[in-house]
Amino acid sequence: MIGHVGELASAYLDGETTPEESERLRRHLAECDDCRDEVADIHMARSALRAMPILEVPVELLESLDLVPNVVPLRKRPPMWIAAAAAALIMFVTFAAALTPDPVGVPLIQVSHEYQEQSSLGSAVVPNVGAVRAERIRE
């Protein structure tokens, strides 16, 4: 719709008019009901637009419209299940590592003693000397 204020109404609402134009516009609006209505309609429409939510356009749609520049990669947020799985894996490894015992130390004398305790013919062939040797090594 074209009223008395014309395109000046939009510039006025955007604060882009000069002081002289603004003053002239305000005097006109005080006398012209149609122009007041027009300015009010424009203001309402702008407010309604600003109040609308910002929607992310699906990539597939952009791709179908050939609007995705090849050189600009689009970042997709990873699905929640991947993040949850990664967190679970980290917790599992940490827990399991805490449970993993350190290497077991067994001195040679204990190895020899164990063998001497269990062996029968072993001690018949070489009576007891292995354990003696082990004790000497420990010294």
Place this chain on the structure above:
Amino acid sequence: MRRAVLLAMLTSSIIVGTQTAALADDLSDRLEANAESTYSGEQTVVCSTPDGDTSEVYRVGQSNGVTVAEDGSGQVRVSRTGDGFADLDERYTISLIGPLSYAGRQVDRVDVAESGTLRLRFLFDIETGAMLSSDVYNSDGTVYCQTRLVDFRPGDPGVSRGVQAPSVGAGSELEEVDERALPDSVGDFARLSVTQGPQESVTSAYYADGVFGFTLLHSVSPIVVPELEEAPVVELEDRRYRRIFDVGTAVYSWESGVGGYVLAGDLPVDVQEDVLELLPAPESVNLFQRIWRNLFD
């Protein structure tokens, strides 16, 4: 008693030379007589190993089921004797030759052959039953270890005089065994006992074939024997082990996919390699494999 006492079985015997054929029982009887004999003397032990020769001299005394051995530095080891002997595997044959004269004593010689190859030779004093010498042979006929009892004093308990027999070890037979880690047999060696090892997480199994034997320690964690940490790494057909030869005893350590191992035994060198080949092979185990093993094995 920590392990079953098994009588030696008569499986086969051969006649060697002009002497009487010996039964497996003969060897068992002589080993028992040796265990019950009273004597003292000095025992030399000489072993020829792939890593060099080892030798020691020990002052020994035996009486009342106790053997005492003291090395040159005064370290003393006391052990029980005569707990019994494992079944003799049927591939062994025994021959008896005697009486012979040895160092002024009348002795019987007992040879133990494996499939016709001499593996052991004992000389037993006829009067006391004491074993005066033993020779262990590799499969190629070379000597692995030999012992000689010199300065032999029959009837004299020597350093064992008044010594009490040590008690039987505290470990009891375990009912649950991880068969993957400690199989019930390794080649011709039968598992005779499985007990708690020297550490809480270590299991100890003893295998024998009636002639030779070895102890196998196993844990889901690596087993570290400090004395082996600086020992040379030996490679047996792409399998790498830490190894040292104690006097009369070979000790190996390694880590496999089912845990850490230590093997100690009196096996001749070629038998050591045969046994190791049948056990879980050494592997480079990473952290995640250890975690998995710890949680699920």
